[in-house]
Amino acid sequence: MRYVSLDRVVPGMELAYDVIDDNGRLLVGSKSKINYNYIERLYEFGFHGIYINDEFSEDIEINSPISQKLRRRGMDCLKKMDIDGCREVASSIVDEMLNNPDISIDMQDIRTFDNYTYAHSMNVAILCTAMGIGYGLLATELGYLATAALLHDFGKLMIPEEVLNKKGKLTPEEYKLVKSHPVMSYEAIKDREDLSAHIKVAVLYHHENVDGTGYPKGITGDKQTIYTKILHVADVYDALTASRSYKDAYSSYEALEYLMGNCGTMFDMDCVVLLEKYVPLFLKGTDIELSNGSQGIIIENSGMHNLRPVVKLYDGKKVDLLDPLNMNITITKSQGKALGISEANERGRRSMIG
Ligand SMILES: [Fe+2]
Numbered sequence: 001m002r003y004v005s006l007d008r009v010v011p012g013m014e015l016a017y018d019v020i021d022d023n024g025r026l027l028v029g030s031k032s033k034i035n036y037n038y039i040e041r042l043y044e045f046g047f048h049g050i051y052i053n054d055e056f057s058e059d060i061e062i063n064s065p066i067s068q069k070l071r072r073r074g075m076d077c078l079k080k081m082d083i084d085g086c087r088e089v090a091s092s093i094v095d096e097m098l099n100n101p102d103i104s105i106d107m108q109d110i111r112t113f114d115n116y117t118y119a120h121s122m123n124v125a126i127l128c129t130a131m132g133i134g135y136g137l138l139a140t141e142l143g144y145l146a147t148a149a150l151l152h153d154f155g156k157l158m159i160p161e162e163v164l165n166k167k168g169k170l171t172p173e174e175y176k177l178v179k180s181h182p183v184m185s186y187e188a189i190k191d192r193e194d195l196s197a198h199i200k201v202a203v204l205y206h207h208e209n210v211d212g213t214g215y216p217k218g219i220t221g222d223k224q225t226i227y228t229k230i231l232h233v234a235d236v237y238d239a240l241t242a243s244r245s246y247k248d249a250y251s252s253y254e255a256l257e258y259l260m261g262n263c264g265t266m267f268d269m270d271c272v273v274l275l276e277k278y279v280p281l282f283l284k285g286t287d288i289e290l291s292n293g294s295q296g297i298i299i300e301n302s303g304m305h306n307l308r309p310v311v312k313l314y315d316g317k318k319v320d321l322l323d324p325l326n327m328n329i330t331i332t333k334s335q336g337k338a339l340g341i342s343e344a345n346e347r348g349r350r351s352m353i354g
Pocket of ligand 1: 207
């Protein structure tokens with residue numbers, strides 16, 4: 001199984017992973033043979049790539065941290081703004097992930113602009129749960145964290161899409177409206193006595209920076225809970241790696257570089273390190289080019305291999321970048337793109353974070 005960007009997809013390829021639409025409904029099922037019609041529909045829906053099965057990548061297994069069924073159920077509950085449903089989904093995410101001995105968030109997300117908030121909230125819940133497990137939180141605490149992650153952007157569901165997806169600069173009023181979403185999310189849950197205060201506080205403060213420059217209150221890291229700090233890091237990581245109408249997606253490498261570069265100002269360093277434990281710089285099954293000119297795909301990540309993965313070259317040879325003999329080799333391109341944050345992406349990111 002490997003990831004292929006849509007411009008490299010050709011008819012006859014076999015889909016390896018379900019593609020779902022904005023409503024969490026199945027658009028093209030795994031094992032389908034791709035034809036021109038499917039490719040056109042994938043472009044229309046705004047997808048950027050798909051996972052395929054082929055002979056070269058048949059030994060590569062990429063496991064989603066949660067089942068596709070649960071992902072779809074979560075997106076459905078978010079769409080309906082069903083708080084009870086979200087709580088149940090949060091506890092199922094925790095159960096599924098606690099039962100997965102080898103968590104690696106290795107999968108490139110397959111989503112469109114339009115389902116952004118639903119897919120984003122599900123992804124943030126998965127990232128938060130992985131980080132919470134790494135931090136040593138108990139199952140109940142992980143449930144608070146995953147619930148906060150699912151509910152954190154509820155307020156955005158009340159903001160018109162033309163404002164959320166606006167390409168140009170937001171007017172001061174629109175910007176104020178977007179920035180009010182943590183308070184709106186909090187307002188939607190604050191009277192629920194069955195929700196822990198940990199959840200409400202994390203939702204309200206998920207845009208607070210550790211140096212006190214965030215919003216809505218400008219509280220510093222020493223006054224933030226671990227739930228707030230983890231949620232902030234997971235939220236920004238997932239926002240950066242998504243494509244939006246006003247910016248291209250950052251690669252995992254670029255997003256982690258950005259997070260690390262903002263430790264101590266925006267983010268708590270321990271939380272960024274926790275994220276790096278579970279999110280590889282280069283996702284499994286993606287195309288890369290090495291500094292010696294050879295090309296292949298990533299076939300193994302985990303632990304130190306998150307930084308120095310194992311690569312299968314197109315001639316079939318394997319190169320373990322963690323091997324001292326290969327330490328002088330670096331990855332120079334990922335999915336045909338030179339590494340590094342482009343100026344255009346950085347401008348988009350600035351307009352997003354404000
Ligand atoms: Fe948010």
